[in-house]
Amino acid sequence: MKRQRVIIVGGGYAGVKALQTLASSNLCDIVLIDQHPYHYLQTEAYELIANECSMTRVTIDLVALCLSYGEHVTFIKDTVREIDFENKCASGQNSCHPYDYLLLCSGSRTAYNSATPGLSEHSHGVKTLPSALSFKHQFEQRLYARMESEGGWCSEPFNVVIGGGGLSGVEIAAEMANYIRIFHKDNTLTCDNIHIFLIIPHQSVLEGMEPYLIKKATQRLTQLGVKIINHSRITSVEEHTVMLNNDKSLCFDFMIFTGGIVASTLTSTINVSKNKKSQLIVDEYLRVGMYDKVFAAGDIAELREFDGELLPPTAQSAEQSGIFAAENILASIENREMRRAKIRMEGMMVALGGNYAAISLFGVIRISGLLGYWVKRIIMRGYRYLLHRQCTKGMEYLSKTKPQCHTGF
Numbered sequence: 296m297k298r299q300r301v302i303i304v305g306g307g308y309a310g311v312k313a314l315q316t317l318a319s320s321n322l323c324d325i326v327l328i329d330q331h332p333y334h335y336l337q338t339e340a341y342e343l344i345a346n347e348c349s350m351t352r353v354t355i356d357l358v359a360l361c362l363s364y365g366e367h368v369t370f371i372k373d374t375v376r377e378i379d380f381e382n383k384c385a386s387g388q389n390s391c392h393p394y395d396y397l398l399l400c401s402g403s404r405t406a407y408n409s410a411t412p413g414l415s416e417h418s419h420g421v422k423t424l425p426s427a428l429s430f431k432h433q434f435e436q437r438l439y440a441r442m443e444s445e446g447g448w449c450s451e452p453f454n455v456v457i458g459g460g461g462l463s464g465v466e467i468a469a470e471m472a473n474y475i476r477i478f479h480k481d482n483t484l485t486c487d488n489i490h491i492f493l494i495i496p497h498q499s500v501l502e503g504m505e506p507y508l509i510k511k512a513t514q515r516l517t518q519l520g521v522k523i524i525n526h527s528r529i530t531s532v533e534e535h536t537v538m539l540n541n542d543k544s545l546c547f548d549f550m551i552f553t554g555g556i557v558a559s560t561l562t563s564t565i566n567v568s569k570n571k572k573s574q575l576i577v578d579e580y581l582r583v584g585m586y587d588k589v590f591a592a593g594d595i596a597e598l599r600e601f602d603g604e605l606l607p608p609t610a611q612s613a614e615q616s617g618i619f620a621a622e623n624i625l626a627s628i629e630n631r632e633m634r635r636a637k638i639r640m641e642g643m644m645v646a647l648g649g650n651y652a653a654i655s656l657f658g659v660i661r662i663s664g665l666l667g668y669w670v671k672r673i674i675m676r677g678y679r680y681l682l683h684r685q686c687t688k689g690m691e692y693l694s695k696t697k698p699q700c701h702t703g704f
């Protein structure tokens with residue numbers, strides 16, 4: 296039987312799990328295409344922005360990862376712009392990549408609503424590695440510029456506004472509040488007039504999540520001094536002012552927006568059923584539209600739990616769907632029956648600044664505080680450690696096969 300060529304677009308949580316599943320079968324040639332040569336660990340972005348780790352801690356080298364699986368796995372750095380379903384080809388910047396099976400895992404981006412003028416121009420995000428790095432840099436620059444201009448004092452308040460009370464908004468608000476607290480303590484800073492405002496559209500943060508997590512997050516944010524402005528939507532943003540729907544406004548020195556996601560721009564060129572977030576509608580086997588050899592996993596797809604309940608876009612559902620989609624591709628290659636994707640939320644972990652996290656696992660284990668922090672850290676580090684170990688094999692393979700450079704010494 297001719298080896299089938301499977302293309303995975305996107306090496307995030309879904310794409311990497313799919314790659315591992317497909318590679319373990321040795322049934323197909325796999326090509327992973329990503330616009331970046333790394334897998335960005337978004338779930339650890341809060342540590343990066345709080346200066347608790349470096350860039351290397353939140354990235355996994357996709358080139359090394361692919362090399363580690365041997366000759367049947369290839370990495371291509373390219374941005375896929377459209378898909379030619381008729382000719383089975385994923386068009387990149389300069390070339391078209393032919394496939395027998397296609398798995399779309401290109402994730403999502405921040406939902407900057409075009410009906411909210413000024414939002415994308417005046418706010419920062421953390422959804423991509425460059426944005427998280429520039430965020431960190433620009434925040435510190437603005438803070439120092441203010442201190443410089445006021446001779447070390449912040450007689451006027453320095454306001455940080457965060458739009459969005461979901462997982463990322465809450466984690467960033469808590470981490471920044473904690474960072475500012477430590478920054479102030481460690482440096483005996485005279486600039487202690489820094490305020491963090493979290494603007495949320497609902498009554499409470501983490502809308503739709505377990506009451507335990509909502510309670511712990513609200514308590515922690517309040518303890519860290521974050522001011523939660525609920526029942527408020529951002530209607531427009533100017534250089535230093537954010538306008539809200541209740542005719543109120545707030546001045547800010549630094550603004551972050553995390554209010555929701557829309558599927559990756561690739562979906563705009565794909566003519567199949569989509570939801571309001573531009574996510575692809577998939578069937579129970581994660582196939583897209585009428586194309587039986589095209590699958591989607593992760594944030595790019597509208598994922599549902601087994602009982603039909605909509606799933607929030609999380610790394611957890613991305614990983615599980617990546618595995619299901621890859622297993623169904625293998626089943627299809629071998630003419631076996633495919634399995635319904637039984638994705639389930641096994642729990643949720645919320646980092647709440649410094650050594651504090653709230654966790655709910657399997658609906659029975661609920662932990663918060665330092666213990667919660669360590670459990671979250673061990674799970675996150677475990678994910679990174681295993682991938683890193685796999686990458687090491689890729690680097691060893693490269694050092695054996697790469698021609699040696701003779702320097703003459």
Ligand SMILES: Cc1cc2nc3c(=O)[nH]c(=O)nc-3n(C[C@H](O)[C@H](O)[C@H](O)COP(=O)(O)OP(=O)(O)OC[C@H]3O[C@@H](n4cnc5c(N)ncnc54)[C@H](O)[C@@H]3O)c2cc1C
Pocket residue numbers: 304305306307308309310328329330331333334335337338339340341373374375376400401402403421422462463466559560561592593594595608609610611612613644645646
């Ligand atoms: C700050 C923050 C904190 C979070 N915390 C948590 C958490 O604690 N727990 C949790 O479960 N979830 C969390 N999430 C959500 C989680 O990170 C996402 O749900 C997850 O990343 C989705 O995985 P994915 O594989 O679908 O997409 P991604 O991980 O976004 O990967 C998509 C990949 O596709 C690539 N790509 C995109 N477009 C193209 C293209 N056209 N061509 C080629 N490549 C392309 C990208 O470069 C990227 O590598 C958090 C998100 C953020 C931003």
